Amino acid sequence: MKLLPITLIAIGAAALPGWAFAATDGDPQKGKEAAVVCVACHQADGTGKNNPNGESWPQLAGLDAAYLAKQLSDYKSGQRENATMKPFANMLSEQQVADVAAYYSQLTPSQGQGGENADEATLARGEMLAQRGDWADYIVSCKSCHGPGNQGAGEAFPGIAGQHAGYIEAQLKAWQAGTRKNDPQDLMGTIARRMSDEDIRAVAAWLSTQPPQSN
């Protein structure tokens, strides 16, 4: 009985439809070579960098490979718009997208930056939004989709615990403004539009202080 889940995973993996594998069928070794164009911003270890006064570079280490591959594909197709990323994504072939995604998914994430100086009240508000939500404004909690510990759930909901605060803040604002809309069914956009600037700052700060974990 205890062995059943493992058996199911094995059978499930073998029976997955082709499209589900397409994104994860990357070679991490080849990905490492292709990722030479990424390291200037995302760093050799994939930890990225929080830039308080400019564009923060997200931590990629440990993120789900299929999620990463989708983001790169979306930059290429224009479904996700970012002036910095577009030229770099365009340098990658479809295979290289899968390889780079596989490479970063295997790296060990480090602690995010940007929440260190947040005051207690801000962190408490951030924790509430992330863990319980604020139903007075119909803001559902982050963890209800991003999973236990906000460490990611499947390929559609990336880990956000331990991500840099500057990046989380910028993304939530992009969803609010409608400049990012490559989420399934506008699930993230709907919630982001209900959040105040203070909410966004608070949740970004708190999440950045939480332990990241590869998924």
Place this chain on the structure above:
Amino acid sequence: MKPTFAITALAGSLLLAGGVAANERTEDYLNTLTELGYPAPKENQLVHIPPTMQDLEASDMHPELKRVIRRGYDLFTDTQQLRGENVFNNMNCSSCHLGEGRMPFSAPVWPAAVTLPNFRGKNGHVNNLEERIAGCFTYSMNGKPPEYGSDNMLALAAYHQWLAKGVEMYPEKPIYGRGFPAPERPEELSYANGEKLYQEQCAVCHSENGEGLQVDGKTVFPAPWGDGSNNWGAGIVRVFTAAGFIKNNMPLGQPLSLSDQEAWDIAYYISNQERPQDPRYTGDVKETLEKYGPTFHKHSLYGQASEATGETLGDHDNTGEKDFLKPDTVRPRTFE
């Protein structure tokens, strides 16, 4: 940019509860809900928005009571900690009762604390709050309730009662946002359309095959059918209850975004799938249907041919993950 909701005829919960004044809280929620498209309360309705966990911490209740209510909250939102003991599927209480059991139109749980003990048609006798909670464990969690009077049962009951803070017992007014109000049933229900909509709108979270998603053994997205889901005796197997849940609560964060027809079609699609046996099963699906049809299964598809497989729904001995059919708390009471 919220319009201010005129808060005139709200009775029952205008008391100060901890840190936040209950009437301010009520006004905030009603503004949000009406903006989302939920109906405003009618003049004669009892409106109650329960206190939050922050209000609990800010209150001057006995520290031991706070601890027990916190325990109840923790069990309610992470019922999976009782997996294998009381819970034998992937559900948490909060999987269906959104917003920690506090939200109108998401079967808020506090009404149970002020309307029970009362006669319950489902089991034909007078139930108190503990027996009502036991029903959820028996059917929705496909499990075995914590013992009456046990620490866990008491903590869960305490959480329910504290959520009802300030509401009179046995209120005479109808309760605003109680249950999962079902949209009007359309003339025809379409399995094919329900399947299409499910795959487009629900599968990203609940998966194409209805198994939902667990991460590290914790439920992120509950299973709408199959062994990880509620059994055939749970309230939500009634198609109107499922339609009401979906219409008012799904997709998460986007309530009331589906049309009435869409909500019913998705409910109908899900209702055509298999799940663990009704604990009241007599050993024969037809006999069970005859016995519980009039009070319950006339609203479900139990005992009917599945549009998915053609086989009779519920015609099996599968009890899911548990190795028993019926917990011994499912028994008649005569009070004699």
